[in-house]
Amino acid sequence: MTLSIGGVAAVVAFMSGCAGTKVFEGQTAFSVMGTPPAPPAPPPPPPPKKDEPPPRVEVRENKIEIHEKIQFEYNKATIKPESFSLLDEITDVIKKNPHIKKIQIEGHASSEGNAAYNKALSDRRAKSVMKYLVDHGIEAARLTAKGFGSEKPIATNDTEEGREQNRRVEFNILEQDVTQKKVQVDPNTGKEKVLSTTSKAVSDDMKPKAGQPGKLSNPKAGNK
Template identity: 55%
Template structure:
């Protein structure tokens, strides 16, 4: 409730941003507060009535805390919680100096009645934050005046239902009655690996950061499915200057085969071979292609449908690191598994499917020197 009058803001003018929110509707008001333009005190009053909206109407009368709904400050402010009737209702951000009067700050309960005879109770709050105004800029000084609306027709925005108030709509929330971040589909996620605790086989130990949370079991793994690739965190070893796979890499390749056989939604994978820049271009291209085909042959021999795999060598044309250092060259010698085709609908349907086996978390996909 206020009227407006144009002024030029001074350095000691502060802006009070207030947001009147119910979780399904919000009304934003910006107040420019000049220490000398407001009276020393104001009489508290009831909040403005809630209008009927397109999805329902408020059926219980709201009421603010008796005298605590007004925030009266006449001193230097520090970052502190604001308490009304023993209940913490907001936080003031640091200010150098201000004298602010008449800011409503409080919460109350309302009940919404919907056309289908259902109802929901929500906490309605007026939340305020304070920030310095831009001195010298033309704007509007806002004076609190009881009984006058801030606009002729209030504007309300209704959002989708969100029972646990975690910001994730119930229709997208895997845990609509337990609050959780959007990154874990609205569910609790104790190890912050984006895999909800209820389907995380290792809820106290984070899975790979790049793993697709829809297809991960939440455990550390040396082979796992990412959004557009199958990632490996250990080396695939080959004999020097040859495409023959060393036996020490058989277990890793067995896990890759198991992942492919467990994820029917992955329709086509490219096995890409890479080398560093040592040696001739043509030789590196030929060697990388032979190694990619050797990996493909191994996977096919261990149960992966050949129609789901293509192999290609890229030689030294796609480096990941600087070839001027041994460390960089080691990173460039690698085999990658790129998902070229996948069925997104199957991914959504099988989001709780068992994920990759456990293993170390390092992400070193380099192969031994090709020399």
């Protein structure tokens, strides 16, 4: 069949009045009914990352610093169960730092009460902590424990808040291997070249002096 130009125009006019999409192939028009599907929705954004809590246990130059108090039963050397997870973290930190050769676990008390009794109690508590660490895989040769009573306060004993801070356990590093590297820098490339590496044991000279006790950060409420 042959269509005149007018006939083609009539067909186009007729098709334009129909619903749907017009598709032309040569001189033939096809009508596609309906609407194309909508594109898929984009995936939802990933949930925001939660801020990780700060570590409770950190290795410093000459100490293992804990940011939470080890809790004991009142007037006893028995560790409360709520402190087990903290002691487990301390255990893990010691295991992951084999260069630390000797740690002194120090028990401290406030000046409230009998000085001799407080010193003996702080000593028993330090030894209780040492036993926990040994029972959980730390070599006994790497640890020593001693109680100092109220001899090394880090806060005033005139307030309950200060006395609470003074009741604590500290972990001072007595001996550790220190690695030193001798490095040469290439002036042309700026790259470093290690010439030699030496290790040495550093001991009591790194221990805090009596007038310079370590600072306990953010202590939680404790017990006598």
